[in-house]
Amino acid sequence: MHAQRLFASLLVCLGLLSSGTAMSETIQVSIDGKSYPVEMADNADARAFIARLPMTLTFENFGRNERIAYPKPALELERSARHFEITRGTMTVYKPWGNIAIFLVEFPWSSDLADLGQISPEGLEAIRTSGDKTVTFLK
Numbered sequence: 001m002h003a004q005r006l007f008a009s010l011l012v013c014l015g016l017l018s019s020g021t022a023m024s025e026t027i028q029v030s031i032d033g034k035s036y037p038v039e040m041a042d043n044a045d046a047r048a049f050i051a052r053l054p055m056t057l058t059f060e061n062f063g064r065n066e067r068i069a070y071p072k073p074a075l076e077l078e079r080s081a082r083h084f085e086i087t088r089g090t091m092t093v094y095k096p097w098g099n100i101a102i103f104l105v106e107f108p109w110s111s112d113l114a115d116l117g118q119i120s121p122e123g124l125e126a127i128r129t130s131g132d133k134t135v136t137f138l139k
Contacts, residue, residue, distance in 0.1 A: 025050060029123050030136045036123025038091065038137070044078045045093060045114040049137075056136045057100065059127060066101045067127055069135070074098030081111035089124040091116040102127055 024042040027050060028035040040046040049055075057069035075093055086092070086107040093114040094101050102119060119127065127135060 024117070027053065027117075028138045029119060029127070030138060031123075031126040031130050032133065034126065035138070036120050036126060038117050038119050038123065040117035041084070041115040043082065043115060045075070046116045048075050048077065049093075049116050050139065054136055054138050056134050058132055058134055059100075059102070059130055060132075062101065065105050065107055066103050067130075068094070068099045068101045070097075070099045077114050082115065083109055084115040085109070086113070087118075089119040089121060091119055104128055 024046070025040045027038050027040055029038050030036075040050060052071065052075070055071060057071060059067040059069045062068045075098060077093060077095055084090075086103050086109055088103060088105060090103045090107075092101045092103070093099070093116060095112050095114060100116070101113070102124070104124070
Protein backbone atom coordinates (compact mmCIF):
# COMPACT_ATOMS: atom_id res chain seq x y z
CA MET A 1 0.00 0.00 0.00
CA HIS A 2 2.82 2.41 0.87
CA ALA A 3 4.48 1.73 -2.50
CA GLN A 4 1.21 2.44 -4.34
CA ARG A 5 0.80 5.81 -2.59
CA LEU A 6 4.41 6.68 -3.27
CA PHE A 7 3.98 5.80 -6.96
CA ALA A 8 0.72 7.81 -7.18
CA SER A 9 2.47 10.81 -5.59
CA LEU A 10 5.27 10.51 -8.10
CA LEU A 11 2.79 10.43 -10.98
CA VAL A 12 1.04 13.54 -9.68
CA CYS A 13 4.38 15.32 -9.40
CA LEU A 14 5.18 14.39 -12.98
CA GLY A 15 1.76 15.57 -14.12
CA LEU A 16 0.75 12.12 -15.32
CA LEU A 17 -2.10 11.17 -13.02
CA SER A 18 -4.23 14.32 -13.05
CA SER A 19 -4.32 14.80 -16.83
CA GLY A 20 -3.69 11.29 -18.10
CA THR A 21 -0.66 12.50 -20.06
CA ALA A 22 2.62 14.12 -19.24
CA MET A 23 2.77 17.87 -18.99
CA SER A 24 3.91 19.65 -22.12
CA GLU A 25 5.39 23.06 -22.74
CA THR A 26 3.64 25.95 -24.47
CA ILE A 27 5.69 28.10 -26.81
CA GLN A 28 4.64 31.02 -29.01
CA VAL A 29 4.57 31.52 -32.76
CA SER A 30 4.81 35.15 -33.88
CA ILE A 31 3.49 36.37 -37.22
CA ASP A 32 3.07 40.04 -38.19
CA GLY A 33 3.73 41.14 -34.61
CA LYS A 34 1.02 38.90 -33.12
CA SER A 35 1.77 35.84 -31.01
CA TYR A 36 -0.18 32.61 -30.79
CA PRO A 37 0.26 29.60 -28.47
CA VAL A 38 1.66 26.27 -29.59
CA GLU A 39 1.16 23.35 -27.18
CA MET A 40 4.23 21.23 -27.72
CA ALA A 41 4.17 17.43 -27.60
CA ASP A 42 5.96 15.74 -24.71
CA ASN A 43 8.64 13.86 -26.65
CA ALA A 44 12.31 14.10 -27.59
CA ASP A 45 11.57 15.55 -31.04
CA ALA A 46 9.56 18.45 -29.60
CA ARG A 47 12.31 19.07 -27.02
CA ALA A 48 14.89 19.15 -29.85
CA PHE A 49 12.74 21.76 -31.61
CA ILE A 50 12.35 23.85 -28.42
CA ALA A 51 16.12 23.73 -27.81
CA ARG A 52 16.64 25.48 -31.15
CA LEU A 53 14.35 28.44 -30.36
CA PRO A 54 14.05 31.17 -31.36
CA MET A 55 13.62 29.91 -34.91
CA THR A 56 12.47 32.01 -37.84
CA LEU A 57 11.09 30.20 -40.90
CA THR A 58 9.23 31.01 -44.09
CA PHE A 59 6.39 28.62 -44.88
CA GLU A 60 5.08 27.59 -48.28
CA ASN A 61 2.06 25.59 -49.39
CA PHE A 62 2.53 21.89 -49.95
CA GLY A 63 -0.58 20.85 -51.80
CA ARG A 64 -3.80 21.75 -50.03
CA ASN A 65 -3.07 19.80 -46.85
CA GLU A 66 -0.11 21.55 -45.24
CA ARG A 67 2.30 24.46 -44.99
CA ILE A 68 5.97 23.52 -44.84
CA ALA A 69 9.29 25.16 -43.96
CA TYR A 70 12.89 23.97 -43.77
CA PRO A 71 14.91 24.65 -40.60
CA LYS A 72 18.66 24.87 -41.23
CA PRO A 73 20.27 22.69 -40.09
CA ALA A 74 17.59 20.00 -40.02
CA LEU A 75 16.39 18.77 -36.64
CA GLU A 76 17.91 15.62 -35.20
CA LEU A 77 15.00 13.25 -34.59
CA GLU A 78 14.29 10.04 -32.69
CA ARG A 79 14.36 6.97 -34.87
CA SER A 80 11.28 5.35 -33.34
CA ALA A 81 7.82 6.14 -34.70
CA ARG A 82 4.98 6.95 -32.29
CA HIS A 83 1.38 6.97 -33.41
CA PHE A 84 -0.45 10.29 -32.93
CA GLU A 85 -3.57 11.93 -34.31
CA ILE A 86 -3.09 14.51 -37.05
CA THR A 87 -5.76 17.20 -36.95
CA ARG A 88 -5.96 20.80 -38.15
CA GLY A 89 -3.03 22.62 -36.56
CA THR A 90 -0.84 19.58 -35.86
CA MET A 91 2.83 20.55 -36.23
CA THR A 92 5.17 17.78 -37.37
CA VAL A 93 8.53 17.09 -38.94
CA TYR A 94 8.60 15.03 -42.11
CA LYS A 95 11.61 12.84 -41.32
CA PRO A 96 12.84 12.07 -44.87
CA TRP A 97 13.15 15.76 -45.84
CA GLY A 98 13.58 17.34 -42.38
CA ASN A 99 10.89 19.94 -43.03
CA ILE A 100 8.37 21.30 -40.53
CA ALA A 101 4.84 20.52 -41.72
CA ILE A 102 1.77 22.18 -40.24
CA PHE A 103 -1.43 20.46 -41.26
CA LEU A 104 -4.41 22.49 -42.47
CA VAL A 105 -6.68 19.42 -42.48
CA GLU A 106 -7.03 16.08 -40.70
CA PHE A 107 -4.53 13.67 -42.20
CA PRO A 108 -3.72 9.95 -41.91
CA TRP A 109 -0.84 9.12 -39.59
CA SER A 110 2.50 8.17 -41.15
CA SER A 111 5.59 6.72 -39.50
CA ASP A 112 7.56 9.32 -41.52
CA LEU A 113 6.10 12.09 -39.35
CA ALA A 114 7.33 13.17 -35.91
CA ASP A 115 4.84 14.93 -33.63
CA LEU A 116 5.91 18.39 -32.46
CA GLY A 117 2.64 19.75 -31.10
CA GLN A 118 -0.59 21.61 -31.78
CA ILE A 119 -0.97 25.23 -32.93
CA SER A 120 -3.99 27.19 -31.74
CA PRO A 121 -6.78 27.73 -34.32
CA GLU A 122 -5.90 31.45 -34.52
CA GLY A 123 -2.21 30.64 -35.01
CA LEU A 124 -3.07 28.10 -37.69
CA GLU A 125 -5.09 30.70 -39.58
CA ALA A 126 -2.21 33.19 -39.29
CA ILE A 127 0.24 30.60 -40.69
CA ARG A 128 -2.22 29.55 -43.39
CA THR A 129 -2.45 33.14 -44.63
CA SER A 130 1.17 34.16 -43.95
CA GLY A 131 2.25 33.89 -47.58
CA ASP A 132 6.01 34.43 -47.75
CA LYS A 133 6.20 36.37 -44.46
CA THR A 134 8.54 35.09 -41.77
CA VAL A 135 7.16 33.08 -38.88
CA THR A 136 9.10 33.02 -35.60
CA PHE A 137 8.80 30.36 -32.90
CA LEU A 138 9.75 31.59 -29.39
CA LYS A 139 10.00 30.11 -25.90
